[in-house]
Amino acid sequence: xxxxxEGIDGCGKSTQLKHTAEYLRSIxxxxxxxxxxxxxxxxxxxxxxxLSTKSKINSISELLLFEAARADLTQNVIxxxxxxxxxxxxxxxxxxxxxxxxxxxxxxxxTINTLNSFSSLNIKPDLTFYLKIDLELSYRRxxxxxxxxxxxxxxxxxxxxxxxxxxxxxxxxxxxCIIDSSGKxxxxxxSIKNRIITTLQKSK
Ligand code: TYD
Numbered sequence: 001x002x003x004x005x006e007g008i009d010g011c012g013k014s015t016q017l018k019h020t021a022e023y024l025r026s027i028x029x030x031x032x033x034x035x036x037x038x039x040x041x042x043x044x045x046x047x048x049x050x051l052s053t054k055s056k057i058n059s060i061s062e063l064l065l066f067e068a069a070r071a072d073l074t075q076n077v078i079x080x081x082x083x084x085x086x087x088x089x090x091x092x093x094x095x096x097x098x099x100x101x102x103x104x105x106x107x108x109x110x111t112i113n114t115l116n117s118f119s120s121l122n123i124k125p126d127l128t129f130y131l132k133i134d135l136e137l138s139y140r141r142x143x144x145x146x147x148x149x150x151x152x153x154x155x156x157x158x159x160x161x162x163x164x165x166x167x168x169x170x171x172x173x174x175x176x177c178i179i180d181s182s183g184k185x186x187x188x189x190x191s192i193k194n195r196i197i198t199t200l201q202k203s204k
Contacts, residue, residue: 024196030086040077052148104161
């Protein structure tokens with residue numbers, strides 16, 4: 001089973017992914033944790049380029065680099081792990097490209113959908129958690145970190161990204177589960193766990 005975690009910076013994806021992995025392992029499942037962009041040597045190198053504040057990248061090159069990182073990760077890690085029956089958890093996947101490069105950078109959404117399917121070799125997450133917070137909370141939670149190149153984009157950009165995630169979730173109600181992530185991490189995790197338990201029961 002392939003599960004992804006999405007949302008804007010500061011939404012708590014990494015923490016929730018960690019709790020989810022711990023839970024799945026505690027019930028005896030084999031879990032692989034990944035992040036996008038990243039997860040292979042090549043994709044981590046692309047991540048460094050994409051997130052470095054020294055990089056000057058136009059929107060189209062940015063899109064293609066995120067897709068290139070995804071193609072490598074999908075082919076070399078995600079598909080082999082799924083074929084071995086493992087649970088794959090990823091901190092971001094193609095919904096981030098639709099939200100950030102499609103809605104945020106305003107690149108053509110049809111082109112992005114085509115590239116997303118191409119780079120992910122037509123696989124899709126079985127379940128996606130969209131951890132929803134507003135922009136103010138995102139800024140509050142990230143204020144002690146030095147922003148990377150993507151995080152340095154302005155407020156207008158992030159409002160478009162949030163609207164993007166909202167639209168993507170509305171268009172994929174069977175796959176995407178919206179979770180209020182504005183409260184305590186334990187409460188957020190309880191909602192995630194409940195949904196996972198239901199999904200596991202259905203897949204039996
Ligand atoms: P993120 O996963 O949030 O890592 P960290 O928590 O270490 O900052 O950083 C990745 C950044 O890349 C984030 O700002 C979102 C952005 N991104 C895109 O713009 N498009 C994509 O397709 C992906 C996967 C990420």
